[in-house]
Amino acid sequence: MNQQLIVNDEDAAMAVFYRLLDDGAAIDEALAASVLQYPATARLLSEAALLIVGRVNADHAHDTAMVSTVKSVAERVIESRAPAQKRDASISETAGSLQEMIDKLNVLSQEAAAKLGIPTSILAKLMNRLLEVATIPGDLLLDISDLIGVNEKRLYSYLQRPPMLSTEEFVGDKKPQVGERQPFLTAMKACGKEKNLDTVAYRYWLKLAETEDTSLGS
Amino acid sequence: VNRQVPNSVRSEQTQSSSFVHDPMVLKQVEECLKFSPSRMMTYVSTLNSSDTKIREEALVILARRFALRGSDTIAWKLVQILCDRVTLSIARSAQLWRLSPVVAEEVIEVTLSHLYDSVLASQESAQFWEIRFWVCFDRYLLSVLRRHRILGDKFVPSVPMDEMTVDTTQTRTPAYNWHDPSLRVVVAEGLAQLPGQYRTAFMLKHWAGFPESSVNPADKATIAAVMGVSDRTVRNYLSRAESILNSWRTSEAVVDNQERQTG
Numbered sequence: 001m002n003q004q005l006i007v008n009d010e011d012a013a014m015a016v017f018y019r020l021l022d023d024g025a026a027i028d029e030a031l032a033a034s035v036l037q038y039p040a041t042a043r044l045l046s047e048a049a050l051l052i053v054g055r056v057n058a059d060h061a062h063d064t065a066m067v068s069t070v071k072s073v074a075e076r077v078i079e080s081r082a083p084a085q086k087r088d089a090s091i092s093e094t095a096g097s098l099q100e101m102i103d104k105l106n107v108l109s110q111e112a113a114a115k116l117g118i119p120t121s122i123l124a125k126l127m128n129r130l131l132e133v134a135t136i137p138g139d140l141l142l143d144i145s146d147l148i149g150v151n152e153k154r155l156y157s158y159l160q161r162p163p164m165l166s167t168e169e170f171v172g173d174k175k176p177q178v179g180e181r182q183p184f185l186t187a188m189k190a191c192g193k194e195k196n197l198d199t200v201a202y203r204y205w206l207k208l209a210e211t212e213d214t215s216l217g218s
Numbered sequence: 219v220n221r222q223v224p225n226s227v228r229s230e231q232t233q234s235s236s237f238v239h240d241p242m243v244l245k246q247v248e249e250c251l252k253f254s255p256s257r258m259m260t261y262v263s264t265l266n267s268s269d270t271k272i273r274e275e276a277l278v279i280l281a282r283r284f285a286l287r288g289s290d291t292i293a294w295k296l297v298q299i300l301c302d303r304v305t306l307s308i309a310r311s312a313q314l315w316r317l318s319p320v321v322a323e324e325v326i327e328v329t330l331s332h333l334y335d336s337v338l339a340s341q342e343s344a345q346f347w348e349i350r351f352w353v354c355f356d357r358y359l360l361s362v363l364r365r366h367r368i369l370g371d372k373f374v375p376s377v378p379m380d381e382m383t384v385d386t387t388q389t390r391t392p393a394y395n396w397h398d399p400s401l402r403v404v405v406a407e408g409l410a411q412l413p414g415q416y417r418t419a420f421m422l423k424h425w426a427g428f429p430e431s432s433v434n435p436a437d438k439a440t441i442a443a444v445m446g447v448s449d450r451t452v453r454n455y456l457s458r459a460e461s462i463l464n465s466w467r468t469s470e471a472v473v474d475n476q477e478r479q480t481g
Binding site: 005006007010011012014015018027028031032035036039042043044046047048049050051053054055066067069070071073074076077078081082083115116117138139140142143145146147149150151152153201204 | 236237238254255256257259284287288289290291292294297298301302305306307308309310311312313314319322323326327330331334342345346349350352353354356357359360406407409410414415417418421422425426427428438439443444445
């Protein structure tokens, strides 16, 4: 992580200037020292100095019209860059490698469940697609996708597919049947808290499931 | 003004232009990564509303890391925090350079879009955002202002500066004590209106404390040497800058008086 990064003179000059200011130098001292070191960037440094002085001008802080303009444009840019809606029912991409990752997660289910702060049985239901996807807290899906290293969109499309047979269905000689999908909160309350579970995380998911409209990314 | 390069600056740069991550930033990143992504976001939000804010560089590192892992939503949320942090700065800059609403909107949109693209870019060059966020941000903001010809680049003298007569009445009888630090904030808006060369010369003299020229041609710490122009050109730049600033001050005083009377 801490490798050296070579930058051009303009970046280097600005970095020196800002570092001096961070260290408590007055703006005139910082400007003089950085121009001395990088004379070819004198104009850029002067403009940067002006930018910084302009920022601390208390009068400008009260320019509410400009602040609201900036905020509304910022909101527009942020929205336009938002990841595509994950709850789009039309998503039906194949998930070959995802299935492998899910399998891996199932093998490591105890450890994975502990990391996520959910009971093992809930993780198993989730991976067998026996939970109503819309009721699963978006943050939990984020954590799972991060844990198994897949894009949230792919995880969501995987969970939307029809439920799978769980191993518990293969008992005796009766024909195994695919279970009904359950709301996340109902499943959590039904299974109760496991012994080694992170209590804080468990309560967090319960609270989220109770309070939030679990749209991912909202 | 101390016109020396402090040793701290020299030691930070292992070469003339190579930089490394700040250890404090790396520590913050390490702290954040102890949590699951969703709880990390709660932690970051909690810190964001406290005095011990997470540094912008740490947010950049985290956003880039999560984007690489494919956790687009977390990466997006982290960049959103960065956008919130820069909003006021852009607003003040737009005000300083007196941008019209249309130009201001364009500058804001281009700058924030660039922030998203750069922070989440996988190229190595984008790594400097992890090391000096505000340097990258301000450099880009200034380049956008320059592209919109807001930084006074339009100025082209009709006669070469070297051949102009210096208006000594302006330079010898300044209307202000330009060395007064409190005045700098007041005149920042006036300086923002100056053509680029005038502003640079003016700030080198009155802020950085550089002499106009030196009898010793080897002396590099003069405005003439730094800007690569003659002594006479420097004097012309300064004279004209002060003249424009005096006019600006008069017009500002008129506006102030009008506002006082109507208010």
